Amino acid sequence: MPARLLLLGVLFCFSVIVAVSPAVAQESAPSLWSLGIANDSFFDQDRGYTSGWDIAFTPQASPFTVRIGQDIYTPDRDNSEMPPPGQHPYAAWLYARGDYRYQLCPVVLMTTSVSFGTTGERALGEEFQDVAHQVLGFDEYEGWDSQVSERWGWIVGVELLWQQPLLRTPAGYGLDLITMLEGQGGNILVDLSAGVGVRFGYHLPELSATPEPNAPKSVYFTLYGERKIVDKNVFLEGVSSRDYSVEPERGVNTLSCGVHWREGAYQVDLDFYFPEQEFKDQDLTYRYGVLRLSYWY
Known part of the structure; x- marks a missing residue:
């Protein structure tokens, strides 16, 4: 069954690529490929949202992106067969996702x-x-038999980003205020988030529904x-009454910062996330980094 699921995800992504490739070929312009890697080993930790990856494809001049990916959650470095009290359940999410962007203004x-x-298990x-632990020389975890049980799941989401330029200089330096509102729902997650942040640096990119393959060199910081309001999170609450579970905090604050670089066909984004307590009686908070490597080809 796991092999069949993985095959279905690959076939789904391949079908989308085949469907859009004629238009890409006609324009003879590059598409955007990216690999995202999330891990808490940036902070020498191994708990909570401990790792994730995704591979994404965006056809040139297209507002559509398709990706496959996986997220993994574990308790702290403890090889007991059941997570200790106050620790995150074992859980994983393997998925295929499609995004569509609209430029409202x-x-x-x-x-x-x-x-x-x-x-x-699927x-x-x-x-x-x-x-990953064999490659990095870490111990294997023994508690995966207690992981959140199997459920075929779906999540729909909507995100709004508002960019307000605060400063632009003739030399190309700038400062932006970014406001975000996001909601998602389904049988896996239900939550609502609002956030605000700043971007500052050289040649700040404009918000765009279609990634720009010929953008100027840019370097900037974020x-x-x-603030997230949580109604459902099966990675904490479990799927069945037999699952080891914890009670989610209904309000969670997260601080993040990052550095971003783009030159020619290459782009590198590195972001760090610092969530507050995410469930009741949580012993330890966690931190993680997300590295994304992108290439126009």
Whole structure:
């Protein structure tokens, strides 16, 4: 069953690529490929949202992006068969996702998304973590038999971004205020987020529904604060009454910061996230970084 699920995800992405490739070929212009890697080893931790990855494809001049990915959650470094009290449950999410972006006006961008995937053993969390730990020289975790059980899941989301330029200099330096509002719902997650942040640096990119393959060189930094209201999170609450579970905090604050670089066909984004307590009686908070490598080809 896991192999079948993975094959279905690959076939889904391949079908989308085949469908859009004639238009891309006609324009003879590059498409955007990107690889995202999330991990808490940036902070020498191994708990909570401990790792994730995704591979994304955006056809040139298209507002549509398709991706496949996986998220993994574990308790702290403890090899007991059941997470200790106050620790995050074992959980994994293997999914395929499609995003569609709308330019509502020059400074407002709306992104809609639909994700389909699975939790439980089909999500291959134990297998992917074992491989990663073998490569990094970490111990394998023994508690995956207690992971959140299997559920075929779906998530729909809407995000609004508003860019307000505060400063532009003749030399190309600038400062922006970014406001964000996001909601998502389904049988896996239901929550609502609002946030505000600043971007400052050289040649700040404008909000755009279609990624620009010929953008000028840019280097900039970001700092954001976000408040999330949580109604459902199966990675904490579990799927069935037999799952080890914890009670989510209904309000969670997250601070993030990042550095971003773009030159020619290459782009590198590195962001760090610092969530507050996410569930009741949580012993330890966690931090993680997300590295995204992008290439126009």
